[in-house]
Amino acid sequence: MIDLYILLILMIIGAVLALEIKDLLSAVIITGAVGLCLSAAFLLLKAPDLAMTQLIVEIVLVIILVRATIFTDSRVQQTKRNYANFIAVLISISFFLGASGYVIAKLPIFGKPLMRISRTYLSEALSQASVNNVVAAITLDYRIFDTFLALVALFTCLIAIMALSRAKSKEQKTNF
């Protein structure tokens, strides 16, 4: 359990650093490190499917962020800190700490009440969905509408990107 806590603390430090650092390339690389720690945490919690998907999606995300967004942009963030900004950050952090302290005190111990539905999945997946991998049985048989809507969401995202790029090229044609 102690290694999981080390990973979580590393993730928190990385997330705060990625927000605070000035160089955008360093921020993207730190975000990748946070994703790697999250993948290791999934592996420690015995979810290899999630760990694999998280690792691959994180690599794709870092490549897209580095190559497509900040490769041609200005590399250094240019926002000045002022006094009101600092006070707003302080108020939000204190509110977050107070609310999370109130909530975490009421949470049960981690992983203590195992839900009944997971036991049903583990015992019935081989006979009902006739599949060895229980995660595949859940995502593609029991909860198939979620997967279907995720695919539709990806397709909608693609169409939106195509439409936006077409609008931009039309604008440029009128500019020239």
Next chain:
Amino acid sequence: MKNKTNNKIKHKTKIPDNPQAEQGMSIIVKTVTRLTVGVLFVYGINVALHGHIIPGGGFAGGAIIALSLLNLVLAFGRDAALEKLSQTWAIIFTTLGLLLFMVVGLFGNNNIPILANFFQDKGSILSLFCIGNIPLLNIAVCLQVGAGIFVIFIYLVSIKPEADK
């Protein structure tokens, strides 16, 4: 589509933005990429096809396939990757994956509800060609995700420098 490519070519002749992206990286990177891209592609197909036996599945396999294509874009430039898989074919593959998912979901007679797991009485359990429609759905998800991420990356790469200038 034809009008758009014409516009892009005209633009490229005017402002040679980012010449490193057109030619690719150094010869060391190109050689290593040439050796590893095929292995990565086949590994993605392997993960997607064995999604019902080992950890992985259609989404992870499709993302690995997209990663191999992204490797080509990074090492050899955008045009060399588009020679392997053109934009039109990638969009066709994406749509085909979604259509395959819907066809598998709508297949069956009136007694079977929509998107249910049918033909469970054929094939053998725990093999590659397993019973049930989960392998088919894995293939559909793999096609859609692999081609979709590639198309999104191509559009993001080719659009962003034009918007800045």
